[in-house]
Amino acid sequence: MxxxxxxxxxxxxxxxxxxxxxxxxxxxxxxxxxxxxxxxxxxxxxxxxxxxxxxxxxxxxxxxxxxxxxxxxxxxxxxxxxxxxxxxxxxxxxxxxxxxxxxxxxxxxxxxxxxxxxxxxxxxxxxxxxxxxxxxxSAVAPAGGGKPAVAKNGLLSISADPNGQLLYVESAATATAGPLKLEMPNKSGVPHNIVIETTPIETPVIKNGVAKASGTLKAGKFVYFCSVPGHREAGMVGELSVR
Ligand code: HEC
Missing domain, CATH: 1.10.760.10 (Cytochrome c-like domain)
Known part of the structure; x- marks a missing residue:
């Protein structure tokens, strides 16, 4: 046609x-x-x-x-x-x-x-x-410029912007090598997830609540992003350093 x-x-x-x-x-x-x-x-x-x-x-x-x-x-x-x-x-x-x-x-x-x-x-x-x-x-707070997320006791929490912008609150994160539990609180009502590139660690896509995944990380630098179409390109991406 x-x-x-x-x-x-x-x-x-x-x-x-x-x-x-x-x-x-x-x-x-x-x-x-x-x-x-x-x-x-x-x-x-x-x-x-x-x-x-x-x-x-x-x-x-x-x-x-x-x-x-x-x-x-x-x-x-x-x-x-x-x-x-x-x-x-x-x-x-x-x-x-x-x-x-x-x-x-x-x-x-x-x-x-x-x-x-x-x-x-x-x-x-x-x-x-x-x-x-x-x-x-000033109607909508800027997001993404927050402090880096730091993993504590193997738990790393990276939030989706609560106002619905296609950004994570933390655009950088650090963790130590070994087992990791990853959590993404999402209060926005917009579907998001978080994927750590080159690893199998990937949460389900959720609109509200806390998305979870776990796995084991080696030392190095990793990119994390939202795999909902268009969201990574819009800026929903960050860098995770693992030591
Ligand atoms: C899930 C995705 C989605 C959401 C959420 C959404 N839209 Fe849309 N919107 C679309 C799509 C797709 C079209 C094109 C529809 C079509 O071609 O018939 C569209 C079309 C439009 C258009 C017409 C634009 C044109 O080219 O004619 C306007 C205006 C619009 N949307 C406003 C809004 C407003 C305001 C909201 C929030 C209340 C909203 N949209 C929420 C997907 C969305």
Whole structure:
């Protein structure tokens, strides 16, 4: 069939989405997607990073997921055509409620006021240059710059970023050679695991809880990473030195 078909398993909803958004704007019926004035953008950003960022790149949110389309690219044309934040908000809200059922984006990941806040945040920042400022700049704590994880009594714990960013809290770790128990606490709700490259040590993928694995390590330097597609490339990787 067409090349398009071969490249993507599902069709981009942007055309239908834009049509829906146009309808909402044209009929003045934007109440469903909330009013920008009453939206809490800080809440919107935090929820976006937690619930959407693992699948979508959006520069202002610092999100790097690659399962879905890059949202800056998705709304570039809409910005150029002067849709305005309101028009884009309607499209995002519609997408949250009614994603294409054949695509891997679940409906209603956020609901009610939260959905309004997320749609408002995306419409405020998608495809806009620059950086989030003020309260938005500190809405989500940076991760990955934490102190190295140090194994104690053969137990090494490396946490997934609790805010849903595709990062480990500790991007470096040390352990001593010998038996190792590896634990990855994950409070984010985003599926992650941890694999120590070139060893059989690999935890299951979990969304919440503590993923565990064990094995024996020789001295040397190892890379650990998340094997969920796109996560390693997004930065979910670190270095383990074993002495
Ligand atoms: C599990 C991965 C996943 C999650 C989580 C996810 N999305 Fe999506 N999203 C996708 C995919 C895949 C598509 C493309 C769907 C299609 O082509 O029909 C998409 C499409 C979109 C689009 C339309 C973009 C375009 O090119 O038309 C928007 C807007 C969007 N998502 C926003 C969100 C928001 C907001 C959230 C969080 C509430 C979210 N997504 C969470 C995977 C995801």
């Amino acid at each position: 067409s090349e398009q078909r071969l490249k993507r398993r599902w069709r981009s909803p942007l055309t239908t989405g834009l049509a829906l958004g146009a309808l909402l704007v044209a009929s003045g019926c934007t109440n469903n997607s909330g009013s920008a004035d009453s939206a809490n953008l800080v809440n919107g950003k935090q929820l976006f990073v937690q619930k959407c960022g693992a699948c979508h790149v959006m520069a202002r949110a610092g999100s790097k997921g690659v399962t879905g389309p890059n949202l800056d690219e998705a709304f570039y044309a809409a910005r150029r055509e002067n849709w305005g934040d309101d028009g884009i908000r309607g499209v995002v809200y519609g997408q949250i409620r009614y994603p294409n059922q054949n695509a891997p984006m679940p409906a209603d990941l956020v609901t009610g006021k939260d959905a309004t806040d997320v749609a408002a945040y995306v419409s405020t920042v998608a495809a806009k240059p620059g950086k989030d400022a003020g309260l938005l700049a």
